[in-house]
Amino acid sequence: MFEARLIDTSVFAEARSHGLDPLIARIIAGRITSEDSLESILSPQLQNIAPPSVLKDIKSATDRLRLAISNGELIGVLTDYDADGLTSHAVITHALLRFGVSDKQISHWIGHRLEDGYGISETLVDRLLESEDTPDVVISADCGSSDELQIARLKNAGIDVIVTDHHRISDDGPPKSASAVVNPNRTDCLYPDKAIAGCLVSWLVMSQLRQELIDFGVLDGTTPKLGDLLDYVALGTVADCVSLGSSETNRAVVKAGLSLIARQERPCWQVAISHLTSSPKEINAELLAFQLAPRLNARGRIGHSLRGYEYLSASSVVEATDAFTDLDADNKKRRKIEKAMVDWAKPLARRQCLNGGLVLCVVLENGHSGVQGIVASRIVEIEGAPTIVFTAGNVVGTLTGSMRSIPEVDAKALLDQVNNNLPGVLIRYGGHTGACGMTIPKKALAVFSRELQEVYRKTHPRVGPKTRFLVDGELLSEQLTTSWVEHMESLGPFGRGFDQPLFMGIFQVVSVRIVGQDQTHLSLRLRFEGRELQAIWFSALEPSEPAKVQSGDWIKCVYNLTINTYRGQEVSLTIRHGELEQKDNSHA
Known part of the structure; x- marks a missing residue:
């Protein structure tokens, strides 16, 4: 259940040589290897991102889009229904508007998960072909790499299709009927970072399009670059669970995007921060992944994702608040459905494991x-x-x-x-x-x-089912401080490939309260080496189940550290797993 996270000793030594605290060095060395750059973890730089010109087919893509803009053609933006797709949609649309394309020159196509399924699907193409304003050219994002059949239908109808995507391509290769397929995971693409999300591929294409429009005199050379759209890219990247460890590109765009979000220059971020945090300082990758992205994804799971795009692109706080309220309501519905399905799935999965x-x-x-x-x-x-x-x-x-x-x-x-x-x-x-x-x-x-x-x-002959927590060690009392937590959080962004630090410890329960709307969470005060700490244990109980720990009990737990700003600045533990421990109370 608890395993010490293995570390790369050469990375640990390098981190220590940079003057890093031993525990900080251990955290890093447990997440990257000597093949990765320590500097990219400590200080990821946007300037190190490979230029978009390296992407295969990008010239074909930008040439076609430039002609569409110059000729006043109708451009269809077609994206997936999840957070990566929605943020891609926002990136492309905002960029086109900046390039002088009018609203009337852009049509929006976002698939319905239940009615259309994923990607450039048959029913989505049916609707597009039957519409009064059939686009002259379609640019996809976060989808399309496996949709040759439907792309061929569009081509036969006289519609050029530009695919931008990041998903793996089948053995058949990129769709042959597309005018261009920009995807770093093409086998013939030399772009060095294969781990980027669909929203970043879209951003790279739009960045290259800006340069081409300037080169051909369509745009003035002073047209602003697209760095301010990296807030959307940060959200989509975190939501799509791509690597934040080995990819300096992803770390750099997420770090830059988080700073933009914290500045609250878009109504959507003002509303998100006011509803989900008590301070812009609390904006981090975890909040995007576990609070905001699920709300965007919820509409796509049980309804139509267009509302999510409307939230991201809202021009006023009133519009953003209305959209956020709808997304929040959908998320609550999604959670009820999820709980029922998880309860249904658990015994079926357990039986398969036992067999x-x-x-x-x-x-x-x-x-x-x-x-x-x-x-x-x-x-x-x-x-x-x-x-x-x-x-x-x-x-x-x-x-x-x-x-x-x-x-x-x-x-x-x-x-x-x-x-x-x-x-x-x-x-x-x-x-x-x-x-x-x-x-x-x-x-x-x-x-x-x-x-x-x-x-x-x-x-995978040696990889069997097992629930485990990879821990970064045990902390001393003097490390359970806000300054140390801030030091640790400076290593972020955390996410897939660079997990949030996880620690193990034994604490005595001082008090416990059952909390939450469905009464399934535990709020605890814990004693450790003579001091008391606040802790929260989410989903510790089933509904109506009594608390599994009592005052005076010892608990061995795996936890993350956060800073609780609700009542000043206080270190708080978020318990991921806990179990009762037999221990002499005299050691409290």
């Missing part, structure tokens, strides 16, 4: 397809195994699934191998290392699951 399952395939046929991914993530947290949650597909006789994986297992590579071994069993699939989506025939579920287990067994 030797290595990749869990949980079928919730009457479940809500928009919440599959979150439920899969919860099962991964509980069982420590890659998990696919299936619900009934839009087409009769099919199942759609969302897969979430563990750090050691590349989800997309696993599905690629299954697809190679059993051609046709995956009607459609795509994604990246940590997450994938798919559609399979319902009748093929058993054979798909068997093949998935077999591929996993061969490719």
Whole structure:
């Protein structure tokens, strides 16, 4: 359950040689290797981002967009329905407006998760072709790399398609009918950072388009660069769970974007900060990932994502507040649906684990397809195994699934191998290392699951299901201070590939209260080496369950550290896991 995080000794030595505290050095050395740059962790720089001109096909993309702008053609912006897609939509639209494109020259196309499914889908293309204002050129973002069939339909209708994306490309290669496919994960693309999110690909394309418009005299050379749009890129990058460890590019754009968000120059950020924090100083990657992104994603899970785009692009605080209120209401609905589905999925997943399952395939046929991914993530947290949650597909006789994986297992590579071994069993699939989506025939579920287990067994013979917490060590009393926490937080942004520091310790419970709307959280005062600390333990209980710890108990727990600003400045523990510990009270 608790494991000490392994460290790269050469990174630790290098960090110490820079004068870093031993614990800070250990935190870093547990997250990167000697192949990574320590400087990129300590001080990621925007100037080190590879130029967009390195991206394959970007010249074809910007040439076509330049002609569309010069000729007054209608440009369709088509993006995915999640936070990466919505922020990509905002980046492209704001950039085009800055380049002199009028509102009437832009049409907006955001897929509906339940009605259209992912990407440039058949039903989305149907609507686009049937619309009164059919675009002359479509630029996609965060989707399109696997959609040759539908791109061919658009091409045959006289519509040029520019794909910008970051998802892995199938063995068939980029869609041949597209005018351009800008994706760093193309095998023939020399862009050095393959871990960037779709919103950053969009930003790079728009940045290159700006330069081309200047070079051709369409724009004045004083036209502002697009650095102020990195706030959107930061949100989309964090939300899409791409690496914040090995990628200096992602660290740099997130760090820059967080600073922009804290400045509150857009109404959407003013509203987010007023509703989700008590101070702009609390804006960090974790808040974006666990507070704001879920609200954006919630509308896409149970409704239409356009409201999320309207929130991001609101021109006034009133507009942003109205949109945020809608997103917040959707998020509350999503949480209720999620809880019911997790409760349904847990015993099914447990049974598969007990029967030797290595990749869990949980079928919730009457479940809500928009919440599959979150439920899969919860099962991964509980069982420590890659998990696919299936619900009934839009087409009769099919199942759609969302897969979430563990750090050691590349989800997309696993599905690629299954697809190679059993051609046709995956009607459609795509994604990246940590997450994938798919559609399979319902009748093929058993054979798909068997093949998935077999591929996993061969490719990961030593990686079995296990719930574990990788801890960075135990802290001394003098390290439980606001100044030390601030020092630690300066290592951020934290996220996938560069996890928030996690510590282990044994504390005595001074007091405990059950809190939260559904009475499932615990608020505690803990004693450690003669001092008291505040702690919160989210989802510690089931509804109506009594507190599992009492005053006087000793508790061994894994926790993150934060600064609670609600009543001044106080160190607070966020407990991730806890269990009772037998200990003599005389040591309190």
